[in-house]
Amino acid sequence: MSSTPKATDPSAPLFQVEDLWVRYRMRYTSFExxxxxxxxxxxxxxxxxxxxxxxxxxxxxxLLKLLAGNAEITASRLQFGxxxxxxxxxxxxxxxxxxxxSMILQDPKFSLNPVIPVGxxxxxxxxxxxxxxxxxxxxxxxxxxxxxxxxxxERVFGQYAHQVSGGMGQRIMIAMMLISNPEVIIAxxxxxxxxxxxxxxxxxxxxxxxxxxxxxxxxxxxxxxLVRSFCDRVIIMYGGQIMETVAAAxxxxxxxxxxxxxxxxxxxxxxxxxxxxxxxxxxxWSRLQKEITP
Amino acid sequence: xxxxxxxxxxxxxAAEEHKVLxxxxxxxxxxxxxxxxxxxxxxxxxxxxxIAGLYRHWTGGISVDGxxxxxxxxxxxxxxxxxxxxxxxxxxHPKHTVNTTxxxxxxxxxxxxxDRRIVEVLGQVGLPTAARFRYPHQLSGGQRQRxxxxxxxxxxPSVLLLxxxxxxxxxxxxxxxxxxxxxVRRARNLTYIMVSHDLAVVAHLCDRVGVxxxxxxxxxxxxxxxxxxxxxxxxxxxxxxxxxxxDRSMASSLAGAAKTA
Numbered sequence: 001m002s003s004t005p006k007a008t009d010p011s012a013p014l015f016q017v018e019d020l021w022v023r024y025r026m027r028y029t030s031f032e033x034x035x036x037x038x039x040x041x042x043x044x045x046x047x048x049x050x051x052x053x054x055x056x057x058x059x060x061x062x063l064l065k066l067l068a069g070n071a072e073i074t075a076s077r078l079q080f081g082x083x084x085x086x087x088x089x090x091x092x093x094x095x096x097x098x099x100x101x102s103m104i105l106q107d108p109k110f111s112l113n114p115v116i117p118v119g120x121x122x123x124x125x126x127x128x129x130x131x132x133x134x135x136x137x138x139x140x141x142x143x144x145x146x147x148x149x150x151x152x153x154e155r156v157f158g159q160y161a162h163q164v165s166g167g168m169g170q171r172i173m174i175a176m177m178l179i180s181n182p183e184v185i186i187a188x189x190x191x192x193x194x195x196x197x198x199x200x201x202x203x204x205x206x207x208x209x210x211x212x213x214x215x216x217x218x219x220x221x222x223x224x225x226l227v228r229s230f231c232d233r234v235i236i237m238y239g240g241q242i243m244e245t246v247a248a249a250x251x252x253x254x255x256x257x258x259x260x261x262x263x264x265x266x267x268x269x270x271x272x273x274x275x276x277x278x279x280x281x282x283x284x285w286s287r288l289q290k291e292i293t294p
Numbered sequence: 295x296x297x298x299x300x301x302x303x304x305x306x307x308a309a310e311e312h313k314v315l316x317x318x319x320x321x322x323x324x325x326x327x328x329x330x331x332x333x334x335x336x337x338x339x340x341x342x343x344x345i346a347g348l349y350r351h352w353t354g355g356i357s358v359d360g361x362x363x364x365x366x367x368x369x370x371x372x373x374x375x376x377x378x379x380x381x382x383x384x385x386x387h388p389k390h391t392v393n394t395t396x397x398x399x400x401x402x403x404x405x406x407x408x409d410r411r412i413v414e415v416l417g418q419v420g421l422p423t424a425a426r427f428r429y430p431h432q433l434s435g436g437q438r439q440r441x442x443x444x445x446x447x448x449x450x451p452s453v454l455l456l457x458x459x460x461x462x463x464x465x466x467x468x469x470x471x472x473x474x475x476x477x478v479r480r481a482r483n484l485t486y487i488m489v490s491h492d493l494a495v496v497a498h499l500c501d502r503v504g505v506x507x508x509x510x511x512x513x514x515x516x517x518x519x520x521x522x523x524x525x526x527x528x529x530x531x532x533x534x535x536x537x538x539x540x541d542r543s544m545a546s547s548l549a550g551a552a553k554t555a
Contacts, residue, residue, distance in 0.1 A: 051464040052435075149549060166334075195333035195491065196536040197548055204545030222465065225494075229539035265469035267498035269521060269538050275476065276469035276498070 014184050014216040015041040015063060018077035022055070022062050022240075025070045033058045033071075035240040035288060041184065045210065045217045047227040047248065050237035051262075056220050059237070060186045063218075064097050081183070099129040102177040106189040108169025112161035118169075119145070119157025122176045129180045144175040148205050167198035171205060178209055185210065188220040203230055224251065224266055236262070239286040258285050295485045296322040296453065300354035301344060303337075314340055315352065316509045324452075327479065327486040329496035329517075331533070332506035338489045341506075342455045345487065346377050358453060373403055376446035380458035382438035386430040392416075392441050393426050399449050411448055418481075419444045419474060436467035440474065447478065454479075456488040460495060472499055493537040497521060505530045 022034035034055045039046070050056040062073050065085065078086035083096060097103075105111050113121055122144060123137040132140070138157070145153035148171040161169060170190060177185060187206070191199040207230070210217045221227050227234055228251045236243045236259045244256040254260055261279035301318035304311045315337050322328040330338040344352050347367045356363040358375060379385040386395055396412045405411070416426060419440040430438055439459065446454055459475070460468040476499060479486060490496045496503055497517050504514045505527070512527045525531050535544055 051466060196493075197333065197532060200536045200540065200545045201549050203540055204542055204549070207540075207542060224465070225538070226540055229541065262465055265466045267468075267472065267492075267494040269494050269497055269534070272498065272517070272521065275473050278470050278473065279466040 011042075012081075013040040013042050014081065015039075015218075016077055016079040017041075017063070018075060020059065020062060020075040020078060021073070022058050022067065023072045023074075024068070025072060033240055034062060037237075037240075037242055039235060039242070039245065041216045041218060043214050043216050044233060045207075045219055045231040047219045047221060047231035047234045048237060049221055049224060049227055049234060049262075051222060053239075054237040055240040056237050057188050058240075060103070060188050060218060060220050063186060064101055064103065065093050066097070066103070098125065098177075098182070099180050100182050101184040101186065102180065102182045104170075104173050104177050104185065104187040104190045107193045108164075108166065108173050109161065111173055112169060114161050117158045117160060118164065118172045119153075119159075122172065122179055125176045126179045140179060141175070144179045145172070147178075147209065148172070148175045149201075150175075165198075166194050167202055170194060170202050174202070174206055174209070178213075181213065182215065184216040184218065186218045186220070189222070190219075191226075192221070192223070199226075224263060227251075241286075241289060243285065257282060295324040295326070295359060296328075296345065296487065297355070297357050298341070298345070299356075301341070301352055301356060302354050303340060303344060303349060303352040314509050315344070318354070318509075318511055320504050320511065320514055322485055322487060324485055325479075325483050326502065327488065327500045329500035329503040330487065330489045330506055331491065331493055331496050331503055333491060333533075335508075336506040337509040338506050339457050342377070342457050342487060342489055346375055346455055347372070369403060373449045374451050375453045375455060376449060376451040377455040377457065378439075378442050378446050378459050381462050382435065382442045383430060383462075385442055386438060388430055391427050391429055392421075392433075392444075395441060396445055396448055399445060403449060405449075415444045415448045418447065418478065420470075434467075435463055436470060439463060439467075439471055443471075443474065443478070447482070450482070451484070453485045453487070456486055458490055459488070461490065461492065468495070475499060493520075493533060505533065 018038045020034055020037040021032065024031045024033060037059055048056045048059060061067050063085065065073060067073065075086050080096065080101065083092065112118060119141055122141045126137045126140055142153040142157060145156055150156050150168065150171055164172065191202055194202060219227065219231055228248055231248045233245065234248050234251055235245050238258050243258045244254055246254055254263065264277045265279055267276065298318055298320050301315055303315040304313045318341055330341060332338045343349050345356055345363060347363055361371065393412060396415065397408050400408050400411060412426065413423065416423060421437060421440050425433060425437060433441065460471050463471060478484065488496060488499060497520060500517055502514060502516055503520060505512045507529055512529050513525065515525060520534060523534065525534060532548065
């Protein structure tokens with residue numbers, strides 16, 4: 001194995017994943033949710049797209065080892081900066097989760113604690129990772145709320161989750177996840193619950209912050225149109241495997257029949273078709289691909 | 295076929311009256327597919343529920359096939375208008391088999407020949423006969439939505455009200471359901487009103503679209519006009535552009551607009 005890259009080197013990949021498998025063990029059977037996934041993440045916006053059950057969220061969670069107890073994660077390489085995630089213990093993972101890699105989930109209603117003011121929750125997230133006073137954490141929180149373009153941070157600080165709208169809630173989640181200045185953000189369908197115009201604004205905030213701070217973003221989504229214009233690279237998953245990895249700009253030129261089928265099945269605002277082509281699933285797609293992408 | 299005139303609806307809370315629909319006007323011709331789009335809270339689903347007779351305290355006029363949807367509604371009226379909801383898991387009884395679900399509306403309307411009708415409608419929505427005695431949890435999401443469509447079709451209605459019929463489905467399954475809806479409409483010469491937040495879905499299936507915002511219809515336009523980017527109101531244009539792609543500069547202009555508003 002080559003020398004371990006330092007996370008401080010801006011050109012080094014943040015995550016290196018080779019031959020990642022996730023197996024769920026059940027009493028009599030086991031189920032392989034992720035089968036031999038390999039990719040590198042640099043300081044870029046990398047999308048993982050796929051339909052439900054493709055394993056896209058499981059990949060995101062496996063990177064932080066946030067899976068159920070019966071899940072077994074194996075990989076020939078699962079490296080985050082200088083940390084070997086595959087063999088890291090819980091204690092090491094605790095120093096990574098939230099501090100260096102954080103995660104944004106789909107619906108802020110379920111991610112925020114309903115009985116604690118949202119500002120307190122953000123400040124708490126900061127104080128878990130930094131030894132600072134309450135006042136300082138609050139000051140940082142207010143700065144962060146302003147950074148996600150919340151106009152009256154003082155007022156929002158004291159509000160509860162049920163008092164804020166979906167778009168506002170997702171901005172609060174972004175503030176909470178970015179306050180520790182992580183190197184990587186894993187966003188699992190962060191805007192699927194939002195209206196289109198709100199979605200655009202939330203994405204712009206995420207986009208700006210990721211760019212300014214030189215972070216890596218893993219954007220898990222089912223929305224091909226969004227990913228095309230928002231991300232740099234796209235991984236297309238099906239049945240726990242990567243079907244294809246393409247630059248977002250080349251998404252229209254994908255080769256794999258599954259990727260093609262997925263794109264064609266999408267109703268389009270550019271051209272109208274009397275019928276949408278229906279995907280014919282080929283059992284060979286589910287067969288294990290042995291070649292490993294570099 | 296369907297005419298909605300000056301439809302107003304308000305919900306009363308202890309302190310205040312909350313107006314959710316404001317002077318809604320539109321006409322749908324027989325055999326037409328009319329779409330209602332808008333963001334959450336714009337009142338698009340509420341319009342459907344008024345037409346279906348699920349809300350009764352509106353003011354204004356709604357008529358379907360020349361008959362007013364006001365006062366006491368007859369069984370014949372309900373038979374004419376059927377509805378398909380967003381989440382097929384929530385709209386199907388978990389402890390009823392597909393057969394029970396499909397037989398119920400026939401029994402309510404005292405229609406005979408139940409066996410033949412169920413087999414026929416299952417075939418029409420593309421479900422295998424083996425699905426007939428299964429429970430919802432034994433079906434995939436797409437199959438469940440097919441059952442929901444079959445339940446609506448089994449009474450041979452002339453109008454289908456579709457409330458986000460594909461938003462809970464994967465892209466490839468959505469394509470199948472949209473094709474099914476288009477086929478069924480052609481075969482039975484149905485009239486649809488479809489509500490969706492997804493402009494692309496509405497533009498695919500509908501002939502005309504009403505764009506709603508805050509309980510009002512901002513504009514009604516032909517789908518080709520919408521696709522050509524020739525919408526009259528700013529709101530429709532914003533909705534159209536925001537649905538097409540992520541655009542950094544547009545996000546700033548939206549944020550700017552929100553600030554001044």
